[in-house]
Amino acid sequence: MLYYHVKMKQGEKMQISRLFEIVYILLDKKTVTAKELSERFGVSTRTIYRDVETLSGAGIPIYMSKGKGGGIRLLDNFVLNKSMLSEGEQTEILTALSALRAVHYTEAQNALSKLSGIFGKASQNWIKVNFSHWHGFDRKFETIKEAILSKKVISFDYHGREQGKTSRFAEPLQLRFNANAWYLYAFCRIRQDMRTFKISRMENVKITEAVYDRAYDEKNEQNENYDMGNFVKIVLKIDNSQGYRIFDEFSDHEVLKNSEGSFTIMLCYPEDEWVYGYILSFGHYAEVLEPPHIRAIITERLEKSLEKYL
Helix, strand or coil: CHHHHHHHHHHHHHHHHHHHHHHHHHHHHCEECHHHHHHHHCCCHHHHHHHHHHHHHCCCCEEEECCCCCEEEECCCCCCCCCCCCHHHHHHHHHHHHHHHHCCCCCHHHHHHHHHHHHCCCCCCCCCCCCCCCCCHHHHHHHHHHHHHHCEEEEEEEEECCCEEEEEEEEEEEEEEECCEEEEEEEECCCCEEEEEEHHHEEEEEEEEEECCCCCCHHHHHHCEEECECEEEEEEEECHHHHHHHHHHCCCCEEEECCCCCEEEEEEEECCHHHHHHHHCCHHHEEEEECHHHHHHHHHHHHHHHHCCC
8 A cells, every 4th residue: 555655646746747847848839739748758648638637727728729730738928927036037047047058057958948938038049158169178168067066076187387297186166267268166185275277277087976065165265276376467568469469368457558559468377388378479569578587488488489490
């Protein structure tokens, strides 16, 4: 008897879930045949007909029509009760789900479709994120995202400026996009401290079986360490012909327009090979004014490059 009771309870839960799913589908697709629903849920068409009767008896304005173009549908303009959320809150929810969908969160599309139907609003494709120009970044991003959501420890090799390549185990807490690059904010189990890792410097990222319960805490950020080299303040003078890059790449930095048309820019970046290469990418259009040691490094590298052509 107990087994029979449990099986009945499970069947009831499955039916309730199926009933809600049918309403969501009708809100999204407007008209669906009983055959389509039976194939989707793996039940008979007779069961679908009973579900329609159950929904109708519960006050849902659902009906069936026969013939070409017929099927199961809801009365036009029907939406589920949404009085608990204001118009602004509904829009914010759909906006947030659109952002999640843009970074390939697999559950976001289903939730977005359902809530768009419930709220009676069309979802807006207002954002798109494309990682395809970074070889292997898509897979790396997906792995880290999955680890954060499942609260699993990750292992990876990290290429640092001072220590070179090291193996790490970390509790990933947050993905961040800053200064045109992606970073991972995590608790490093090797260093026993909070760290920020540049994702492009991570390789062989794998999810382990170890689970963690640490939660993201903004209070820790003021003491966080960056495993990306020491930050340095850099002052650049850039020719006015590079104005397009100024506006593309330095919109959130302090930029001064000089009287002759050039730009003076104050930056604060981790000092590493990337910074040297970035400065050199401007060629003869940029000059390092400060600090002296970086000016010397750039001068030395330019001289070595020139030697190859003499």
